[in-house]
Amino acid sequence: MTTQQESTRELHMTTQQVADRFYELAKEGRWEDIQSELFSEDAKSIEPQHAPLPLAEGLSAIRKKAEQWQEMTEETHGGYCNEPIVAGNFFACAMGMDVTLKGQGRSTMDEIALYEVRDGKIVQEQFFY
């Protein structure tokens, strides 16, 4: 039983491998691919308490949140994601964007995004800004 569990575990990507793939896709702005490929079905997405976006539990709620963000956005002028740092089953990166939100004008946003990995999948993302 233990041996079976261990051999299953070996098939999972390590946190470093998930972070590397995340970074590869993030640099190209492929956020939907990141969700499909790297997120667990029951992943959570946590914004700061002061943010207008709600806690999203599960991949479909996370996709809905992305749609809400798109609806709030008039134009995305640019964005960046720096190379992740990795420790244990977490990785974090500095990212940001330059957007015009509807009725709010243009602004730049910078944040630390923190990801928790279990069994080779992202189970939680949390944003700090």
Next chain:
Amino acid sequence: MTTQQESTRELHMTTQQVADRFYELAKEGRWEDIQSELFSEDAKSIEPQHAPLPLAEGLSAIRKKAEQWQEMTEETHGGYCNEPIVAGNFFACAMGMDVTLKGQGRSTMDEIALYEVRDGKIVQEQFFY
């Protein structure tokens, strides 16, 4: 009034400057100096829910937590702190240590440590492991 506030604000270190100084001291293991020099008096320190250490509110509680950790520790064999990443008023770094805890044997621990900065001081530290 606005002008006074702005000129006061200019005297504060930026998040990048706090992160740079933090890193300089952390590489030398000068954690007490980090607390004295860079932490706000009312700073909070947050461990994961599964950790045996409590939430510490205020610098004296944070110092008490450090003492508790020392009491739990038989020997510290080594440790590291990697260069911080910075975004907005947050910075984060990967850090870890190699310790023997009393009655628990030797183990290595890796974590992401996340710091929030306000007015040139660290107001919150949060550990993810």
